[in-house]
Amino acid sequence: MRLYRTPLRTGVLAVCVAVSLAHAPAGTAGEAVFGYIYTTDLLPKGKSEWEQWITDRRGQAYSRFDDFKLRTEYEYGITDNLQLGGYLNYSYLWARGNSVRHVTEGLDVPWNHDAGQSYRGARFDGVSAELVWRVLSPFKHPIGLAFYLEPAFGSRERGLEFRTIVQKNLLDDRLVLAANLMVEAEKERGSNLVDPGMPDDMPDSSRHKATYAEIDLGASYRFASHWSAGLELRNHNEFDGYSLAHSHQNHSAFFLGPNLHYGGKRWFFTLSALRQVHATTYTRQQADQMHSGMLFGDEHTQWDGLRLKVGYSFE
């Protein structure tokens, strides 16, 4: 591993500055230097890549909770500025007494599961596709700009995600700053979560409409040949129905953590670990799902999440 001699201290300082700026309330396409944040880096025309994501959404209020989200992806460069991808999404959940009521319920536990029993189960979640259009390249323009569209279809969730991706490269392209603005409209089937304020109500298995909005910020510094490290911040907001009005808002949660990236000629891997650092709730039901300053319920985990991405570029 060959370490860079030039402005490492400047790079570290810039990362710190970027992260400190990111504390304001609020993320490869191609080779991903971040776990959660997308960059404007796309595959060249005619090139393709396989990626495998493994995300452990780990830890809720009590006992055990490991929600492994797995995603297998194939990406293809239609042109140098337009990329298409397809995903298979599947998951494995191991939960036991995880919720604020200290029973097995909530996030991804089937709505008809007995909350008194532990749960282990695998599930095929569905398929999704992505289309990324790069308008500006960070190598040629002052900033990089791209737009991302991801429709998803599954038995439990159906949604459409739109993302604006902004990227700024500094220090001879060794420091990558990226910001994503994401909005997703989704129809989602309920879990077996019981409202602690109304414990006699049955869990709701019907699909409900929700809108998610995220502002994601990240900084990644290439500190040696092949190796980059950085920080990522996500601000996740959820709204009832198809609305972004504050009157419909359920909560706002922040996740912060480091990442490490290795990129070789064909292979890359990226590891990121994002911890829930703050949450604000706007409804009584959501407030009841807070524990130790973190929001759980159907929404989040302590580590949200621990993500490994592995990718291989084809000739």
Next chain:
Amino acid sequence: MDHRFLLLPATALISVAPSLHATTYLTADQARELMFPGRKFTHEEVLLTPEQVRAITQASGIKPLSTRLQLWRGADGERFIVDEVLGRHEFITFALGLDAAGAVTDVEILQYNESYGSEIRLAAWRAQFTGKHDGAPLKLDQDIQNISAATLSCKHITEGVKRLLATDAIVLRPRSA
């Protein structure tokens, strides 16, 4: 049975074996012989002073990656320099040939290790540098055309040539005179 999904990524990982390797296209001697066939050269390692680094950075807008420069001088004042620029994952090693007046005679890519972007080795792209002097814009999509699938490599090689032309004007040429 429940663990079956976890086997999918493991199987996919194992099925595609790693293929990491460095690709050396030319050695420094081979590149020099290509650029200046049959000519005699003398090697020297130039150490840039902090003042020279500052002057090069100011003149070219690009800070040298290293204070050591590998230089070969020809009998008639030609200069041959081997240097590096950042690639996507590793350094790209390239060579620059200059005539006695400081104009570019040729650029060669010696080592390139990236998955995409090796199109910078194409003679047509490298020929764009021929005849460039210190002070030329040397900017992508202005006087140097970009290769869209190799933008980062094009940008960094272009910047590397610009930096070496400034280095030549500030440090190397005065010593030749």
